[in-house]
Amino acid sequence: MSITIIFFLGLIVALVGVIPPGLLNMTAARISLKEGAARGIMFSTGVSIIVFVQTYIAAIFARYLSNRPDVVEILQRVAFVIFVLITIYFLMLASKQKEAKAKTEIKSKHGRFLHGMLLSALNIFPIPYQAYMTITLASFKLMDFERTSIITYVTGASMGTFVALYFYIFFFDKIKDKKITSQKSMNYSIGIITGLVALITFINILMEL
16 A cells, blocks of 8 residues: 555544544644744644654554454444444533533643643543554555554654644634534534444444454
8 A cells, every 4th residue: 555645544534533623623723822823833743743652552552453353343343332322422412512602721831842742642532543543444455554554654643633733723713703613513523523433333344244
Protein backbone atom coordinates (compact mmCIF):
# COMPACT_ATOMS: atom_id res chain seq x y z
CA MET A 1 0.00 0.00 0.00
CA SER A 2 1.33 3.47 -0.91
CA ILE A 3 2.62 5.43 2.07
CA THR A 4 0.82 8.50 0.68
CA ILE A 5 -2.52 6.70 0.93
CA ILE A 6 -1.68 5.44 4.43
CA PHE A 7 -0.74 8.99 5.48
CA PHE A 8 -4.06 10.37 4.28
CA LEU A 9 -5.96 7.50 5.90
CA GLY A 10 -4.36 8.46 9.22
CA LEU A 11 -5.16 12.11 8.59
CA ILE A 12 -8.82 11.43 7.71
CA VAL A 13 -9.38 9.05 10.65
CA ALA A 14 -7.96 11.66 13.04
CA LEU A 15 -10.07 14.42 11.45
CA VAL A 16 -13.24 12.37 11.95
CA GLY A 17 -12.37 11.96 15.62
CA VAL A 18 -11.41 15.60 16.29
CA ILE A 19 -13.62 17.76 14.03
CA PRO A 20 -16.80 17.47 16.15
CA PRO A 21 -16.83 20.10 18.96
CA GLY A 22 -14.99 18.74 21.99
CA LEU A 23 -12.67 19.68 24.85
CA LEU A 24 -9.42 19.96 22.87
CA ASN A 25 -10.64 21.86 19.81
CA MET A 26 -12.89 24.19 21.83
CA THR A 27 -9.99 24.94 24.20
CA ALA A 28 -7.71 25.71 21.24
CA ALA A 29 -10.35 28.08 19.83
CA ARG A 30 -10.90 29.88 23.12
CA ILE A 31 -7.17 30.31 23.71
CA SER A 32 -6.87 31.78 20.22
CA LEU A 33 -9.75 34.21 20.79
CA LYS A 34 -8.45 35.45 24.13
CA GLU A 35 -4.68 35.26 23.67
CA GLY A 36 -4.06 35.23 19.92
CA ALA A 37 -3.62 32.62 17.22
CA ALA A 38 0.05 31.98 18.08
CA ARG A 39 -0.94 30.74 21.56
CA GLY A 40 -3.64 28.57 20.05
CA ILE A 41 -1.15 27.05 17.62
CA MET A 42 1.30 26.31 20.44
CA PHE A 43 -1.48 24.55 22.35
CA SER A 44 -2.42 22.57 19.21
CA THR A 45 1.20 21.54 18.64
CA GLY A 46 1.38 20.13 22.17
CA VAL A 47 -1.85 18.22 21.59
CA SER A 48 -0.63 16.81 18.27
CA ILE A 49 2.63 15.51 19.76
CA ILE A 50 0.75 13.53 22.40
CA VAL A 51 -1.66 12.24 19.74
CA PHE A 52 1.39 10.99 17.79
CA VAL A 53 2.51 8.98 20.84
CA GLN A 54 -1.02 7.74 21.61
CA THR A 55 -1.62 6.63 18.01
CA TYR A 56 1.73 4.83 17.90
CA ILE A 57 0.83 2.93 21.09
CA ALA A 58 -2.57 2.14 19.56
CA ALA A 59 -0.98 0.84 16.34
CA ILE A 60 1.48 -1.39 18.22
CA PHE A 61 -1.40 -2.76 20.29
CA ALA A 62 -3.39 -3.33 17.10
CA ARG A 63 -0.42 -5.16 15.52
CA TYR A 64 -0.32 -7.52 18.49
CA LEU A 65 -4.08 -8.12 18.25
CA SER A 66 -3.84 -8.74 14.49
CA ASN A 67 -1.84 -11.88 15.28
CA ARG A 68 -4.67 -13.09 17.50
CA PRO A 69 -7.71 -13.31 15.20
CA ASP A 70 -9.70 -15.07 17.93
CA VAL A 71 -9.17 -12.12 20.28
CA VAL A 72 -9.95 -9.61 17.51
CA GLU A 73 -13.21 -11.41 16.76
CA ILE A 74 -14.29 -11.17 20.41
CA LEU A 75 -13.18 -7.55 20.67
CA GLN A 76 -15.11 -6.61 17.52
CA ARG A 77 -18.34 -7.88 19.03
CA VAL A 78 -17.63 -6.24 22.38
CA ALA A 79 -16.71 -2.98 20.62
CA PHE A 80 -19.93 -3.08 18.59
CA VAL A 81 -22.06 -3.39 21.74
CA ILE A 82 -20.08 -0.66 23.54
CA PHE A 83 -20.31 1.79 20.62
CA VAL A 84 -24.05 1.17 20.27
CA LEU A 85 -24.56 1.81 24.01
CA ILE A 86 -22.40 4.97 23.88
CA THR A 87 -24.36 6.19 20.84
CA ILE A 88 -27.69 5.67 22.60
CA TYR A 89 -26.40 7.35 25.77
CA PHE A 90 -25.14 10.53 24.06
CA LEU A 91 -28.14 10.88 21.76
CA MET A 92 -30.53 10.50 24.70
CA LEU A 93 -28.43 12.87 26.80
CA ALA A 94 -28.45 15.47 24.02
CA SER A 95 -32.21 15.16 23.48
CA LYS A 96 -32.90 15.85 27.17
CA GLN A 97 -30.28 18.55 27.66
CA LYS A 98 -31.23 22.20 27.87
CA GLU A 99 -29.10 24.71 26.07
CA ALA A 100 -26.79 26.69 28.29
CA LYS A 101 -24.02 29.16 27.63
CA ALA A 102 -20.63 27.71 28.29
CA LYS A 103 -18.47 29.56 30.77
CA THR A 104 -15.12 30.59 29.40
CA GLU A 105 -12.29 29.70 31.71
CA ILE A 106 -9.38 32.12 31.70
CA LYS A 107 -6.01 30.44 32.14
CA SER A 108 -2.43 31.63 32.34
CA LYS A 109 -0.88 32.87 29.10
CA HIS A 110 2.25 30.83 29.78
CA GLY A 111 2.99 27.23 28.94
CA ARG A 112 0.28 26.69 26.33
CA PHE A 113 2.45 24.05 24.66
CA LEU A 114 2.66 22.04 27.91
CA HIS A 115 -1.01 22.77 28.57
CA GLY A 116 -1.86 21.15 25.23
CA MET A 117 0.30 18.12 26.00
CA LEU A 118 -1.25 17.68 29.45
CA LEU A 119 -4.84 18.06 28.29
CA SER A 120 -4.23 15.67 25.38
CA ALA A 121 -2.58 13.11 27.69
CA LEU A 122 -5.66 13.15 29.92
CA ASN A 123 -7.81 12.40 26.87
CA ILE A 124 -7.23 8.66 26.34
CA PHE A 125 -10.01 8.22 23.73
CA PRO A 126 -7.53 8.23 20.77
CA ILE A 127 -5.87 5.00 21.97
CA PRO A 128 -8.87 2.62 21.76
CA TYR A 129 -10.28 4.60 18.82
CA GLN A 130 -7.08 4.38 16.78
CA ALA A 131 -6.40 0.78 17.81
CA TYR A 132 -9.80 -0.22 16.51
CA MET A 133 -9.51 1.86 13.32
CA THR A 134 -6.06 0.50 12.45
CA ILE A 135 -7.31 -3.08 12.89
CA THR A 136 -10.30 -2.25 10.69
CA LEU A 137 -8.14 -0.66 7.98
CA ALA A 138 -5.79 -3.64 8.07
CA SER A 139 -8.76 -6.03 7.75
CA PHE A 140 -9.76 -4.19 4.56
CA LYS A 141 -6.12 -4.46 3.32
CA LEU A 142 -5.79 -0.67 3.34
CA MET A 143 -2.63 -0.79 5.49
CA ASP A 144 -0.30 -3.27 7.13
CA PHE A 145 1.68 -3.26 10.35
CA GLU A 146 5.17 -2.82 8.92
CA ARG A 147 7.22 -0.17 10.71
CA THR A 148 7.10 2.26 7.76
CA SER A 149 3.32 1.95 7.48
CA ILE A 150 2.81 2.51 11.20
CA ILE A 151 5.04 5.60 11.31
CA THR A 152 3.34 7.00 8.19
CA TYR A 153 -0.14 6.39 9.60
CA VAL A 154 0.79 7.85 13.00
CA THR A 155 2.27 10.95 11.35
CA GLY A 156 -0.91 11.39 9.32
CA ALA A 157 -3.04 11.07 12.47
CA SER A 158 -0.94 13.67 14.28
CA MET A 159 -1.18 16.02 11.29
CA GLY A 160 -4.93 15.41 11.01
CA THR A 161 -5.36 16.42 14.64
CA PHE A 162 -3.36 19.60 14.10
CA VAL A 163 -5.35 20.47 10.95
CA ALA A 164 -8.63 20.06 12.85
CA LEU A 165 -7.44 22.28 15.72
CA TYR A 166 -6.04 24.82 13.24
CA PHE A 167 -9.46 24.95 11.58
CA TYR A 168 -11.10 25.73 14.92
CA ILE A 169 -8.54 28.40 15.75
CA PHE A 170 -9.16 30.41 12.59
CA PHE A 171 -12.87 29.77 12.06
CA PHE A 172 -14.24 29.69 15.60
CA ASP A 173 -14.79 33.43 15.60
CA LYS A 174 -17.34 33.00 12.78
CA ILE A 175 -19.26 30.17 14.48
CA LYS A 176 -18.86 31.02 18.18
CA ASP A 177 -22.48 32.16 18.49
CA LYS A 178 -23.88 29.21 16.54
CA LYS A 179 -25.60 26.19 18.10
CA ILE A 180 -22.76 23.93 16.94
CA THR A 181 -20.67 25.09 19.91
CA SER A 182 -23.23 24.08 22.57
CA GLN A 183 -22.83 21.07 24.86
CA LYS A 184 -26.02 19.63 23.37
CA SER A 185 -24.51 19.71 19.86
CA MET A 186 -21.29 18.16 21.18
CA ASN A 187 -23.28 15.24 22.60
CA TYR A 188 -25.13 14.80 19.31
CA SER A 189 -21.80 14.88 17.44
CA ILE A 190 -20.24 12.23 19.71
CA GLY A 191 -23.36 10.08 19.34
CA ILE A 192 -23.26 10.31 15.54
CA ILE A 193 -19.53 9.46 15.38
CA THR A 194 -19.86 6.43 17.68
CA GLY A 195 -22.93 5.39 15.68
CA LEU A 196 -20.91 5.45 12.45
CA VAL A 197 -18.09 3.46 14.08
CA ALA A 198 -20.68 0.95 15.34
CA LEU A 199 -22.05 0.63 11.78
CA ILE A 200 -18.55 0.03 10.36
CA THR A 201 -17.95 -2.58 13.07
CA PHE A 202 -21.23 -4.33 12.25
CA ILE A 203 -20.37 -4.42 8.53
CA ASN A 204 -16.94 -5.82 9.35
CA ILE A 205 -18.47 -8.55 11.54
CA LEU A 206 -20.94 -9.51 8.77
CA MET A 207 -18.13 -9.71 6.20
CA GLU A 208 -16.21 -12.16 8.37
CA LEU A 209 -19.17 -14.50 8.93
